[in-house]
Amino acid sequence: MAVDHLNLKIGHEVFGLLGPNGAGKTTLQRMLVTVLAPTEGTATVAGADIVHEADKVRERIGVVTQASTLDIELTALQNMNLYGMYYGIPRKERQEKISELLKVVGLADRAKIRVAGYSGGMKRRLEIVRALVSDPQILFLDEPTTGLDPQARAAVLEYVEKIHKEHGITLVITTHYLDEAENLCDRLAIVDRGKIVAEGSPTELKRKISGGDIIEADFSSLPDTALQALQSADFVLSVKKRPGGLTILVKNGAEAVPKVVSLVDSKGGKLRTITLRELTLDDVFLEVTGRSLRE
Amino acid sequence: MKGALAVCLRDIQKFLGQPVLMVSTIVGPFLTLILLGSAFGGAITHAPIAIVQDSYGPYSSDFIGILRNQQTCQFGGINCQNSFQLTNVPDLDTARRMLHEGLVKAIVYVPLGFDDSLAANSKVTVTITLDNTDPLSAAAIGPEVAQAGQQLSSLIQTSSADNSNMTFDLEDAYRDVLYIEFMAPGTFVQAIMFVSIIAGGVQLVVDKERGIIEGYLVTPLKKYEIVLGVLLSGVFKALFSAVTVFILAVTIAGVRPMSIFPNPNVSEIALIFVTLLLTALGLIAMMTAYAVRSTSADLYRVTCFPINLILYYTSGAIYPLNGMPVWMQEVSVINPETYSVEALRLLMYKGANLQAVIGDFTFLGIFTGLMLVLAIVAFRRGI
Numbered sequence: 001m002a003v004d005h006l007n008l009k010i011g012h013e014v015f016g017l018l019g020p021n022g023a024g025k026t027t028l029q030r031m032l033v034t035v036l037a038p039t040e041g042t043a044t045v046a047g048a049d050i051v052h053e054a055d056k057v058r059e060r061i062g063v064v065t066q067a068s069t070l071d072i073e074l075t076a077l078q079n080m081n082l083y084g085m086y087y088g089i090p091r092k093e094r095q096e097k098i099s100e101l102l103k104v105v106g107l108a109d110r111a112k113i114r115v116a117g118y119s120g121g122m123k124r125r126l127e128i129v130r131a132l133v134s135d136p137q138i139l140f141l142d143e144p145t146t147g148l149d150p151q152a153r154a155a156v157l158e159y160v161e162k163i164h165k166e167h168g169i170t171l172v173i174t175t176h177y178l179d180e181a182e183n184l185c186d187r188l189a190i191v192d193r194g195k196i197v198a199e200g201s202p203t204e205l206k207r208k209i210s211g212g213d214i215i216e217a218d219f220s221s222l223p224d225t226a227l228q229a230l231q232s233a234d235f236v237l238s239v240k241k242r243p244g245g246l247t248i249l250v251k252n253g254a255e256a257v258p259k260v261v262s263l264v265d266s267k268g269g270k271l272r273t274i275t276l277r278e279l280t281l282d283d284v285f286l287e288v289t290g291r292s293l294r295e
Numbered sequence: 296m297k298g299a300l301a302v303c304l305r306d307i308q309k310f311l312g313q314p315v316l317m318v319s320t321i322v323g324p325f326l327t328l329i330l331l332g333s334a335f336g337g338a339i340t341h342a343p344i345a346i347v348q349d350s351y352g353p354y355s356s357d358f359i360g361i362l363r364n365q366q367t368c369q370f371g372g373i374n375c376q377n378s379f380q381l382t383n384v385p386d387l388d389t390a391r392r393m394l395h396e397g398l399v400k401a402i403v404y405v406p407l408g409f410d411d412s413l414a415a416n417s418k419v420t421v422t423i424t425l426d427n428t429d430p431l432s433a434a435a436i437g438p439e440v441a442q443a444g445q446q447l448s449s450l451i452q453t454s455s456a457d458n459s460n461m462t463f464d465l466e467d468a469y470r471d472v473l474y475i476e477f478m479a480p481g482t483f484v485q486a487i488m489f490v491s492i493i494a495g496g497v498q499l500v501v502d503k504e505r506g507i508i509e510g511y512l513v514t515p516l517k518k519y520e521i522v523l524g525v526l527l528s529g530v531f532k533a534l535f536s537a538v539t540v541f542i543l544a545v546t547i548a549g550v551r552p553m554s555i556f557p558n559p560n561v562s563e564i565a566l567i568f569v570t571l572l573l574t575a576l577g578l579i580a581m582m583t584a585y586a587v588r589s590t591s592a593d594l595y596r597v598t599c600f601p602i603n604l605i606l607y608y609t610s611g612a613i614y615p616l617n618g619m620p621v622w623m624q625e626v627s628v629i630n631p632e633t634y635s636v637e638a639l640r641l642l643m644y645k646g647a648n649l650q651a652v653i654g655d656f657t658f659l660g661i662f663t664g665l666m667l668v669l670a671i672v673a674f675r676r677g678i
Contacts, residue, residue: 033513034512034513035509035512035513055515058513058514058515059515061513063510063513065506065509065510065513067505067506068506069505069506069507069509069510071507083514086511086514086515086516087514087515088515134514
């Protein structure tokens with residue numbers, strides 16, 4: 001089951017659905033945008049019911065799907081114009097809106113070039129503003145930066161943020177990128193195996209893990225006695241094994257680092273590297289699901 | 296050299312991994328053999344002929360009896376079939392109208408005084424009016440009728456030295472129609488079919504595979520609007536192709552429709568356009584319905600080839616239906632292209648009016664209606 005009995009409330013915000021590939025994020029989003037009918041239950045999107053008032057929902061939302069739906073044989077202008085026509089927007093209003101939107105994402109000077117000649121990042125930007133032609137209340141973005149190089153990603157994210165700020169649109173973004181979720185989203189739901197396992201702002205989510213810091217320690221050798229000693233030490237909250245070393249959650253990182261070093265040393269272990277870092281959403285994900293997003 | 300072997304192996308492995316493609320390379324040529332081989336060069340049998348009789352007596356009824364029982368045999372005497380299918384018509388005017396509307400291929404006129412002249416051992420001439428817009432049928436019918444005349448003469452056993460008092464006057468009802476002209480209407484229909492295959496429904500399948508249809512579905516567009524839009528654009532493209540081929544045929548290939556030469560007739564040209572329009576709408580809707588239900592674009596493309604072959608060869612586009620085996624004639628009855636080709640020939644070379652083609656239009660209209668419903672239903676379910 002891709003989506004399994006979940007409850008979710010999204011306000012006027014940038015909301016992120018974070019989870020690994022196959023977690024059910026896209027399925028959930030396809031239900032919300034009325035492409036897929038839920039077998040059970042329903043949802044209200046932009047004030048309309050996704051099951052019984054699908055038409056109303058479609059009029060009020062904009063959707064950017066994971067796979068591109070641009071007509072690459074056509075120019076940006078033609079793509080946008082057709083989309084506006086699908087929504088029945090009058091010609092004059094449509095044209096004004098399109099030229100304004102193309103400026104927003106820096107494509108105004110390329111408006112009359114066939115989309116086939118666009119870079120991946122340009123295509124994405126075009127697709128995002130195309131979904132804005134109809135002035136939606138909510139914009140759904142499914143993995144908006146997947147497959148883009150870092151530079152193009154940064155540009156797309158910058159424009160997405162700008163759109164949210166300038167147009168005041170609610171954004172629902174599915175992603176498996178931690179930085180995207182952390183920097184862009186006001187609130188997040190962590191999705192795993194079709195269920196929402198945690199929900200809240202990035203800060204709230206991180207606060208859910210009692211403790212403060214993470215120590216990443218790699219070892220040349222680590223006897224079982226050393227591992228056991230670490231696990232039972234009072235300054236350690238949890239120890240998770242990963243290839244090559246341990247991820248240790250501690251209350252106070254600055255105090256804990258020398259303690260870890262001396263403890264391992266006293267039990268005959270040999271440290272290769274030790275680093276201290278702040279909690280990330282991946283740690284939250286690891287904590288609530290037992291797996292890492294990076295796997 | 297090892298590299299070449301590896302590339303070769305890769306291609307063969309990929310080919311074997313696609314059984315549909317493999318089968319199509321075999322089915323296509325084999326179907327062509329069966330269809331083209333059966334369609335072409337078959338003896339014309341059961342040719343519909345109008346008999347107008349102005350003389351009644353033993354000789355004329357013998358003559359008509361011989362015509363009725365005349366056999367055309369193939370393969371050296373096996374597989375014999377009646378040469379003609381006779382219809383008795385009261386007068387020449389009615390017969391000419393029937394010829395004009397394509398109901399009969401020839402008129403055999405038994406003139407006043409036929410029996411008396413033969414009884415008196417004097418000369419008599421039988422007129423055969425041929426629908427030469429079907430040059431192959433016309434070429435076959437004339438000699439066949441003459442053969443019946445000879446048979447009658449030998450039956451009478453005339454006493455005179457020259458063994459026949461009967462002569463035949465072969466008369467073409469229309470100006471000469473070349474084979475290329477006979478074949479031309481099928482080509483326009485073919486242009487429509489090609490567009491239906493490559494630019495009609497398959498665009499939808501490709502869009503579906505690329506996820507573009509999902510992009511449509513999240514907009515307020517209704518499904519019926521999507522399918523109607525696709526059909527409309529298909530009809531536009533098909534007509535563009537068919538009309539272009541028509542113009543090329545007339546300007547370059549030497550096709551000279553009566554409806555244009557020497558004096559253009561607006562209503563006939565309009566009816567030609569209506570025929571193309573109905574054909575386009577029907578075939579586009581048919582292929583759209585089929586495409587939407589196809590599981591993949593590849594499978595669709597591969598199966599379209601034989602579908603096109605069957606429709607084209609059984610439509611009478613390249614050879615008269617009367618010369619085809621029974622099974623092909625049966626297919627031709629339900630083949631929409633048959634009716635398009637027939638209507639186009641009537642309009643192009645006979646200067647037919649609406650009444651002459653109304654039967655063809657009725658079939659095409661019903662077919663188109665059915666296909667539209669099918670396309671919309673398929674679209675609702677399939678996308």
